[in-house]
Amino acid sequence: MIQAVRDILKDPSIRVAYMMCLMLGIAYGIVMAIVAVYLNKERGIDEQTIGGLAFFFSAGIAIFAVPMGALVRVLSPRVMLAVALAGYGVATAVFPFLTTFTGLATARAIDGAFSVGAWISIETILLMRTTALNRGFVTSLYSIVLAIGYVIGSVFAAGFVYIGPSKLAFVCAGMLAVLAALLGLLRLDKHIGPVAGSDHAEHGDASTALEPEGPPIGALQLYWQIKTACLTTFTYGYFQGSLVLFLPLFLIDHRGVAEGPTKLLVAFFAAGMAVSVVIFGRIGDRHGHLKTIRALVAIGAVITVSVVYLPWFPVVAAMVFFAGAVLAPVYPLSIALQSLIAEPRDYNRSNALLNVSYALGTLAGPLLCGYLYVTYSVGPDGTKVPFGGELLFWQLAALWLLVLVATSVFRSDDPSLWRRRAKAQG
Numbered sequence: 001m002i003q004a005v006r007d008i009l010k011d012p013s014i015r016v017a018y019m020m021c022l023m024l025g026i027a028y029g030i031v032m033a034i035v036a037v038y039l040n041k042e043r044g045i046d047e048q049t050i051g052g053l054a055f056f057f058s059a060g061i062a063i064f065a066v067p068m069g070a071l072v073r074v075l076s077p078r079v080m081l082a083v084a085l086a087g088y089g090v091a092t093a094v095f096p097f098l099t100t101f102t103g104l105a106t107a108r109a110i111d112g113a114f115s116v117g118a119w120i121s122i123e124t125i126l127l128m129r130t131t132a133l134n135r136g137f138v139t140s141l142y143s144i145v146l147a148i149g150y151v152i153g154s155v156f157a158a159g160f161v162y163i164g165p166s167k168l169a170f171v172c173a174g175m176l177a178v179l180a181a182l183l184g185l186l187r188l189d190k191h192i193g194p195v196a197g198s199d200h201a202e203h204g205d206a207s208t209a210l211e212p213e214g215p216p217i218g219a220l221q222l223y224w225q226i227k228t229a230c231l232t233t234f235t236y237g238y239f240q241g242s243l244v245l246f247l248p249l250f251l252i253d254h255r256g257v258a259e260g261p262t263k264l265l266v267a268f269f270a271a272g273m274a275v276s277v278v279i280f281g282r283i284g285d286r287h288g289h290l291k292t293i294r295a296l297v298a299i300g301a302v303i304t305v306s307v308v309y310l311p312w313f314p315v316v317a318a319m320v321f322f323a324g325a326v327l328a329p330v331y332p333l334s335i336a337l338q339s340l341i342a343e344p345r346d347y348n349r350s351n352a353l354l355n356v357s358y359a360l361g362t363l364a365g366p367l368l369c370g371y372l373y374v375t376y377s378v379g380p381d382g383t384k385v386p387f388g389g390e391l392l393f394w395q396l397a398a399l400w401l402l403v404l405v406a407t408s409v410f411r412s413d414d415p416s417l418w419r420r421r422a423k424a425q426g
Contacts, residue, residue, distance in 0.1 A: 014138075016187045017081075017125050018145045023180035024085065024118060025149015026156070027173040029270065031092060033154035033263045036245045037252075038096070038166045041259060049101070051370025054241055054362065056105040060112025061359030066219075068117035069352030077121040077128075078188045084117030085181035093174025096167040116359065120351045125188075127339045127347050135339050136289055139332035140281025143273060147328065150270035158263040222346055223353050226338040228406065228413045230357035232293055233334045235403045237361025239304070239327065239396055242369040243269075247320070249373070250308065250389050257313050268317045272324025280329040281336070289337040290414035293330050294407050300327040301400035308393045327400075331358075340415040368395075 039045040039053070072080045091110040098104050122142065130138040153173070160169045223230060248262035284292040303326060307319045335354065342350035372392045 011129055012187075013125060013189050014129055016184065017122055018141065020081065020085065020180045020184050021122060021142060021145040022149045023176050023183070024088075025146035026153040027089070027092065027149075027177045027180075028146070029150035029153020029155075029266055030157045030160075030169050030173040031153075032150065032244050033157035033266045034161070034166055034169055036248060037259055037262065040249065042166060046374070048370045048374050050245060051366040053101075053104055053108050054245060054366035057108040057112040057115075058237070058241065058359045058361075058363030058366070060109035060114075061116040062112075062356050062363055064113035065116045065120070065352045065356040065359060066349075068113070069120050069348045071117065072121055072124055072348045076190075077124045078184060078190065080117055081121035081125075081188070082181040082184040084114045084121060085177045085184065087114035088118065089174040089177030089181065091174075092177065093171045096170045112359065116352075116355045119355055120348065123335060123351045124347050127335075127351075128344070134285065135336040136281040136284040136333060137278065138281075139335040139339075140277045140329065142335075143277045143328065143332040147270040147273040147277065147324075151267045151274065154263060154266040154270070158260065158267075161260070161263070217346070219349065219353070222342065222349060225341050225413075226350055226353065228290055228293075228410050229334040229338040229341070230354060231406055232297070232330050232403055233354050234357040234361040235297075235399050236327065236331050236334075237358035237363075238365035238399060239361075240365075241362035242365040242392070242396060243323075245366050246369050246373050246389075246392060247307070250392075251313065251316065254389055255313070255316075261313055261317075265317065265320050268320045269324035269328065272321040272326075273328035276325035277329045277332060281332060284333045284336060288414050289333045289340070290407055290411060293333050293337070294404055294411075296326050296330055296333075297400045297403045297407075300330075301397040301404070303327070304393055304397040304400060308390050337414070341413065 036050055039050050045053075068080070068084070075083070088111055091107045091114065095104065095107045095111075098107055123139075126138050126142055127135065156172075157169055160166075160172075217225075244266060248259075248265060251257040251262055252259060280292055280296065300323065303319060303323045307316060307323065310316045310319060335351075338350050338354055339347065369392050372395065373389055376389060376391050
């Protein structure tokens with residue numbers, strides 16, 4: 001395993017891309033750990049409005065994912081990545097200083113638009129620079145680097161509230177993203193060409209590698225080819241966006257947990273992801289990415305329900321750790337799955353469609369979960385119901401079960417199944 005990591009990191013473009021991922025992950029971890037509690041407890045914004053702000057973040061992702069994918073081709077992944085990180089950093093830094101809902105919503109939409117530009121750019125670089133046999137491994141490393149960043153960022157956020165105002169934590173996150181943009185401009189290769197044996201063109205820069213060899217397929221046809229990956233990322237976005245916002249509030253309002261410890265939930269989730277994601281990436285590469293996804297979501301559905309019935313915060317934190325270990329790997333597995341189905345010339349578009357699916361999930365999840373939380377966790381007199389809010393987590397588990405059913409129905413979409421059938425026939 002260690003030697004495999006060393007082999008991957010021999011590519012300077014991948015090394016720099018991972019470093020930028022780490023810096024971006026830290027920025028995300030800071031924001032994710034404090035945004036809901038900051039808005040609710042310091043700004044007095046109610047839970048449903050918080051869900052509405054998350055809607056604008058996700059809307060920015062959904063609306064701009066396809067245009068950002070086109071810009072990756074026009075500007076190159078390197079330039080687009082730097083622009084996206086700088087834009088995200090500025091929007092994040094100014095967010096806590098905005099006083100109106102319109103201002104906050106606009107900043108969150110800009111955050112989402114530039115975030116998806118960064119994701120598509122990074123994923124395009126990594127997929128171009130790796131072989132088909134290592135896609136799950138490389139995308140898992142991508143996720144583990146982000147997860148480490150989430151852990152560092154959330155721990156930083158939990159400690160920062162004792163030494164400075166929450167506003168400055170947002171500023172620190174924004175500055176870190178801008179520094180990552182500068183790193184990319186200075187250290188990434190200007191022409192990121194494919195490596196030998198990468199199943200792409202053997203020579204040429206990134207722009208030529210992305211040029212189609214024939215008429216490109218339509219967007220709907222491409223989406224249908226990668227539908228199982230898109231459905232999985234939609235549900236993961238729905239789950240992640242809802243859990244980050246409402247599990248801390250649920251624990252504070254209905255379980256009497258102090259605000260401080262809840263800021264560490266992101267760290268526990270990301271730590272679980274960091275421990276398992278490479279293992280499941282390797283399993284996916286060897287035995288089938290879609291097959292691995294099915295097993296993980298079945299376990300994840302049970303964990304999602306159980307987390308709200310546990311009596312003590314340390315046990316909840318442990319279960320969140322296991323949720324990260326089981327459910328977070330489905331995202332990089334989905335990236336690897338779509339990269340094996342789609343043609344390399346379509347990676348910028350397939351990555352865009354995958355991120356649209358994720359965005360639609362993060363868009364729908366907080367809105368619907370905000371409604372469920374407010375409706376079913378407050379009594380007729382306006383007080384919090386002692387055991388309210390569980391329905392929110394039951395519907396999250398139900399969505400994972402739907403993914404299990406859909407990926408079973410469309411199991412023939414798995415390229416590993418194609419290989420096994422071809423081998424049997426041969």
